[in-house]
Amino acid sequence: MPSPHGPETPGPRPGEPARAHFVEHPAPGAPAIERVEVSAYRVPTDAPEADGTIERDHTTLVLVELSAAGERGLGFTYSTEATARLIREMLADLARGRSALEPTRLRSALDRAVRNAGRPGIASHAISAVDVAAWDLKARLLGLPLATLLGKVRDEVPLYGSGGFTSYSREQLEEQLGGWAHDGFTAVKMKIGSRPQDDPERVRVARDAVGPDVELFVDANGAYLPREAIALAHRFADEGVTWFEEPVTSDDLDGMRFVRERLPGGMRLAAGEYAYRSYDFLGFARSGAVDVLQADATRCGGITGFLEAAALCEAWHLPLSAHTAPSIHLHPCCAAACALERSEYFHDHARIERMFFEGAAVARGGCVRPDESRPGIGLEPKRRVMERFRTT
Secondary structure: OOOOOOOOOOOOOOOOOOOOOOOOOOOOOOOOOEEEEEEEEEEEEEEEEEOOOEEEEEEEEEEEEEOOOOOOEEEEEOHHHHHHHHHHHHHHHHOOOEEOOOOHHHHHHHHHOOOOOOOOHHHHHHHHHHHHHHHHHHOOOOOOOOHHHOOOOOOOEEEEEEOOOOOOHHHHHHHHHHHHHHHOOHHHHHHEOOOOOHHHHHHHHOOOOOHHOOEEEEEEEEEHHHHHHHHHHHHHHOOOOEEEEEEEEOOOHHHHHHHOOOOOOOOOOOOEEEOOOOOHHHHHHHHHOOEEEEOOOOOOOOOHHOOOOHHHHHHHHOOOEEEHHHHHHHHHHHHHHOEEOEEEEEEEEHHHHHHHHEEOOOOOEEEEEOOOOOOOOOEEEHHHHHHHOOOO
């Protein structure tokens, strides 16, 4: 009897490997995505920001809004205006007309669409923004906070304050990190690597600012060579540093493992923020290069990609830490079944999200909780404020 879904797809011939087949059968009666809107905003930093490898004076937020059945879901990434163009030219038409209740199916279609353009980099940022918007839209249509829709395993997410840029003066460093300690954060992170010879003294200043009971993290953004990183790690240990992020470039997993195996006792190595695909996360896990795996939903394929990273962490017994964008990561972190490390409350992104959105994540006592009175990820754009920074 013929299948009611149309002709069956033939299976592999004897001796052939099974192949993946992508068949589009949207859920009957499901609301369809009607509109895809994309905009970009360039926001000056509140002070010059530098880390071990770059300097910047602005941050660009790319916003995606999907509409269906009278509801509007939003997602965003921190990237460049080129990301907005890619969404308009390559992804928007794929989203229109698709079921608003099937974000994972949409994500798969977006992945295939950028095959020849290249999945890592800007394409991943673009896919991430659309995926977050799709999940937000589904949750709003169902009248649920996204954490509830995904299935909460925790009610709040612990945070660490993150900033301490290498461009900061001693006074700025003390004020920011000491302020987070005063506000109840149990860990803070600072940037290192611009001037390696100055880093031990800056770490000592930071320790004095936060006191003995707050964990101190450092992030080199891949600025060091392996042996240089090891030598500095032992000096940082004198100030009780417990987290060394990207001591060497994440492109060098062998070098990263070499560093990790020689860190002082009690100091963990964290990396993963530049993983764009599940396979990238698998590389970190297999290599033994990290103690803590980081994932960034604004880069790794949105909510879908972040949950894939969480599943991998559970399988490999690695703790997971969300990188930047606290308002996006709050909900999937509440639903991540793996061991969860503190999530990053990144100064620049937390500032922009409070500027741009009602309902943005606000740390209280070093933690953040979803507002269960708000559906989706709980954000509403402050249009008048955002318009001042709009570029496209």
